[in-house]
Amino acid sequence: MDPNLLYWKTKGQSFSSRLQTWLNLLDPTLLLASEPEIQKAHTLLGRVEDLGKEDEAAVTLSLSSVHDDSGAPLPLFFRAPAVIPFSGLMVVASLVPHSKVTLSLSWQFLLQSYWAGFNFANRNSSSEQQGAKTSLRQLVLMAGTISYTACVATLPQIMINRLNVRSPPIQTFCRTVLPIPLSAALAFFNVFAIRSDESETGIQVFDQHGNLVGVSKAAGKQAVKETALSRAVLFGTTAALPHLLLLLLKRTRLFQRNSLLIMPVRHASTLLFLSLMLPVSFSLFPQLGTIKKETLEEELQAGAAGPHLFYHRGL
Template sequence: MASSVSGPISLPDSRYDLSTYWGRVKHCADISDPSTLLTNSASLEKSKELISQYKNGQIKQMTPELWNAKKILDSTVHPDTGETVLLPFRMSSCVLSNLVVTGGMLTPGLGTFGTLFWQIANQSLNVAINISNANKSHPLSTSQLIQNYTIAVTASCGVALGLNSIVPRLKNISASSKLILGRLVPFAAVVSAGIVNVFAMRSEEIKKGISVFDENGDEVGTSKTAAIYAVGETAASRVINATPIMVIPPLLLVKLQQSVLKGKGLGIQTLANLGLITVTSFAVLPFALAIFPQYQGISVNRLEASLTGKKDKNGKEIDTVYFNRGI
């Protein structure tokens, strides 16, 4: 993000009002804009240079060119490390990266092998996105990554296979209800495993705390309580994001298969399924991302006692600190 560029002058957080939900929706639409994936290294360096000039007082006002530079950095660069996030794991690539695995998971009639394959593929992608966008206060070791990845995959596959075996044996419900429940099995697996995934991959943050900063961007200390907020809200946002994508397309597909797609070939039905997933994903992503602010302020009175009574570089007592929730 643009906040990773050094300079004594603070950069405006957004051209939109991030204290409002609608302002965050428009901001998230910016950082998830797939067009930023076309940014090359020259454009990225130019954006960093422009932001640096502003933060060092060489440019006095935000201009459309500066806002665009900020948009590029916010969607491309990690806010803690200043490093470029690998393209498939940026939030601007979220819909495109998830399209294939989501389409695979929502394919009707998957057998045991297909269910396992797509659940593993989905959790592998989730792990990569979590690692690439998480708060970097306490990076995980390789052994921890492998252990937590195994936990997430086991949860995902266990729920999916378990529900797939239970739904056909349910009694006292109609065949159409069984069909709908069967189509929602991937949703249950993704939601449950998504929560496990976030908490497992970011467990070190909860154990050790994450860095919190004053309004000038200077580190005040670390907080386990802030880490719980950050990880918990990220897990909740995963559920919120997955719900419309994993629920609306399969239910609409059932209706379409009973009407306009009835008797159509597998290829046409697959394209219809991917189309539904794509449209829904692009439509809901900014709204899901905007539920919780990425950078949040919290009163020091709600955190550890060790953070109270501290003063900033100007001698002012700090009553509010800020943290990066991660994505």
């Protein structure tokens, strides 16, 4: 088991401890570290059993920059600290009502492309550890997922423009209400589709001592489901809270007299809620998940020691 996973096993089993850890891991300055520094931090995490306060920087760098299966540094754009700097503008622009379908589609395409890449880079890579390589099927599936989610996310704008909707209540519904469940559903689908191989081929499961027991499809399905749910919470909440905030602010005299304040407040609040919800969504489920022995495949139950096994959930 990778040193990162061993750390999550001892330190990341409660929501509060995971949240505190992710608040540190999302620091954008961690992106400035070089690959030799990252590898050194990862090696230190694997060698030192009793980590002190002087080792906290190395632990944070390793957890934020190294893949928990392969032990290799993650692509810079798809590390956890890079999410806000690289996708924050995309999220804000994708949730803002646009006058043209092409503009809305462009921002959705960029957003869905980034998160498809993030989901793929941070997946459970058990199949790659067994010698399998990224197949043409996976690349086609990724391209199809990006195209499908981008087009579906643009539906509210298409409905308004193509159907020539002029009714204010319907326009309000399409621009403010419909994007909320749509954002959550598409975020769920993006993870579910991009990481479908984990459910079909299975992922590695470990016993309580970190020893490899085998490959389980049941664990793969649970890992994908948990991650997809956490992503749906992230995008659904980020889409909903700015609208609720604006509904309250529009009742105040300040916003009734200064309607120009609405747009900058919408942008700033969307980015704020995204930043606040990101560590929460990453902390909803343990990074090193557990699965009951009886839910595993029969051939694995015989070799499993203890009532449950562990698996890398991915991010």
